Amino acid sequence: MPELQLKQLYDGFRDPRTVAELASQIKQLAAKLEEPVNVMEVCGGHTHTIMKYGLLQLLPDNIEFIHGPGCPVCIMPKERIDQAAALAQIPDVILVTLGDMIRVPGSEGSLAQFRAKGCDIRPIYMPLDALKIAQENPDKTVVYFAIGFETSTPMTAVLLEQAEKLGINNLLFHINHVLVPPAIDAVMADPETRVNAFIGPSHVSVITGSQIYQPTVDNYHTPVVVSGFEPVDVMQSILSIVKQKVEGRCELENQYERAVSYKGNEAAQQKVNQYFTVRPSFRWRGLGPIPNSALMLKPEYRHRDAELKYGERLPVKEIDDHKACQCGDILRGKAKPQDCKVFGRGCTPKPR
Amino acid sequence: MCLSIPSQVVELHPETQSVTVDTLGVKRTVSCHLMEEPLAVGDYVLIHIGFVMNKIDADSAAESLALYKEIVEKMEAADA
Numbered sequence: 001m002p003e004l005q006l007k008q009l010y011d012g013f014r015d016p017r018t019v020a021e022l023a024s025q026i027k028q029l030a031a032k033l034e035e036p037v038n039v040m041e042v043c044g045g046h047t048h049t050i051m052k053y054g055l056l057q058l059l060p061d062n063i064e065f066i067h068g069p070g071c072p073v074c075i076m077p078k079e080r081i082d083q084a085a086a087l088a089q090i091p092d093v094i095l096v097t098l099g100d101m102i103r104v105p106g107s108e109g110s111l112a113q114f115r116a117k118g119c120d121i122r123p124i125y126m127p128l129d130a131l132k133i134a135q136e137n138p139d140k141t142v143v144y145f146a147i148g149f150e151t152s153t154p155m156t157a158v159l160l161e162q163a164e165k166l167g168i169n170n171l172l173f174h175i176n177h178v179l180v181p182p183a184i185d186a187v188m189a190d191p192e193t194r195v196n197a198f199i200g201p202s203h204v205s206v207i208t209g210s211q212i213y214q215p216t217v218d219n220y221h222t223p224v225v226v227s228g229f230e231p232v233d234v235m236q237s238i239l240s241i242v243k244q245k246v247e248g249r250c251e252l253e254n255q256y257e258r259a260v261s262y263k264g265n266e267a268a269q270q271k272v273n274q275y276f277t278v279r280p281s282f283r284w285r286g287l288g289p290i291p292n293s294a295l296m297l298k299p300e301y302r303h304r305d306a307e308l309k310y311g312e313r314l315p316v317k318e319i320d321d322h323k324a325c326q327c328g329d330i331l332r333g334k335a336k337p338q339d340c341k342v343f344g345r346g347c348t349p350k351p352r
Numbered sequence: 353m354c355l356s357i358p359s360q361v362v363e364l365h366p367e368t369q370s371v372t373v374d375t376l377g378v379k380r381t382v383s384c385h386l387m388e389e390p391l392a393v394g395d396y397v398l399i400h401i402g403f404v405m406n407k408i409d410a411d412s413a414a415e416s417l418a419l420y421k422e423i424v425e426k427m428e429a430a431d432a
C-alpha cells in the first residue's frame with residue numbers, strides 16, 4: 001500500500017464522485033423504508049458539513065436532518081453570558097474565552113459589545129494561552145470562561161493542572177462544560193419528538209469513545225452511527241442508518257474508525273475526572289434546565305472557581321429565551337429553523 | 353470550534369510535552385498533555401484548541417479510501 005499523504009485525509013473524504021455514488025446507494029435503499037428517517041446530527045460540525053456540501057439536497061425526501069443541540073456556543077443561556085460580562089466588568093479582571101463565544105448575545109449584549117465598552121475581554125485560540133496572560137499580568141485576575149462539550153473539557157483540565165503545578169494563582173475558571181448524552185435524553189424525553197436516528201459527534205467521541213451512545217441505542221431503540229466530519233463520512237453514515245432501518249436493526253456503529261475507538265482517549269477522561277464533577281443542573285438555550293448535563297470543579301479546586309469567588313457580584317436571574325424563540329421545537333424536529341419568526345431577523349449573531 | 357483538523361507531526365519537543373505539526377503548510381506547536389502514547393515524526397494527529405487529541409489510524413483511513421476508490425470504479429464501470 002503506498003504511503004498515505006496528509007492531503008488524502010482531506011481530499012479523499014471530500015471526493016465528489018464518492019459522495020454521488022453513496023447518494024445513489026442511499027436513494028435505492030431508502031425506497032424500501034417503511035417510515036421516514038429523521039436523523040439528528042447532534043454536533044454543529046456535522047450541521048456545517050451538511051450545509052456546506054448541500055448533502056440534504058442529495059438525499060431522497062424520506063430522509064431529513066434535525067439539527068441537534070451540540071454546539072456549546074449556541075446552547076449557552078443568556079444568564080451565563082451575563083455572568084461572563086459581569087466578571088469582565090470587575091476592575092482588574094481579564095476575561096479570556098475561545099473566540100467563538102464573544103459574539104453571542106446575553107441579555108445586556110455580547111462580550112464583543114462589552115469589550116467595545118472598555119472591558120478587558122480577550123479571545124484566545126488555545127486554552128493554554130490563558131496561562132501566559134496570567135503570568136504576564138500578575139496584578140490582575142484572569143478568568144477563563146470555559147465552554148465546550150466533552151471535546152474541550154480535557155483542555156481546561158490541563159490548563160488547571162498547569163496553573164496548579166506552576167503556582168499561577170491569579171487564574172480562575174467560570175465553567176460551562178456540557179455533556180452530550182443528557183442533551184440527547186432531553187430531546188428524546190418529549191413524546192412528540194420526531195428524531196429516530198442519530199449521527200454521533202466526531203470529536204466528542206474521540207475523547208469519550210463511542211461507548212457513551214450505547215444507552216441511547218438501548219433506551220430509545222434508535223440507530224447511532226458515530227461519523228467523521230467530511231461529506232463522504234456523513235453520507236456513509238446515512239447509508240449505514242438507512243441499512244439498519246431497512247433491516248430492522250438498532251445498533252451502535254462507528255464510521256469514524258480512523259479517529260474514534262470504543263473507549264476513547266482514556267488519559268483525557270482521567271484528567272476530566274480528576275478536576276470535574278457533574279453539576280446537578282444546567283440550563284440550555286432552547287431546552288431549559290437539564291439535570292446532570294454539565295460539569296463543575298470538584299470541591300478541592302474551589303479556590304479556582306470564579307463563580308464562587310465572585311458569587312455575590314454575578315447575576316443569577318434566569319433569562320428565558322425570547323417568547324418568539326422556537327429553538328426547543330426545532331431541536332426536537334417539530335419545527336424547521338425557517339418556521340421561526342425571528343430566524344435570520346432578530347435572532348442572528350451580531351457582527352463584531 | 354469543534355472542527356478538529358488532521359495534521360502531521362514534524363518535530364518533537366519532549367522537554368515541553370509538545371510537538372510541532374504541519375497542517376497543509378501551516379506549522380505550529382501544540383501540547384501533548386492529553387496523549388499517553390508517545391508520538392513520532394510522521395504520525396497523523398487531530399488537533400483541537402492547541403492540543404493533540406489522538407493519533408489518526410493511518411491504516412484505517414487508507415482502508416476507507418481504498419473502499420471508496422472501489423465504489424467509484426464500480427460506478428464508472430457501470431456508467432461506461
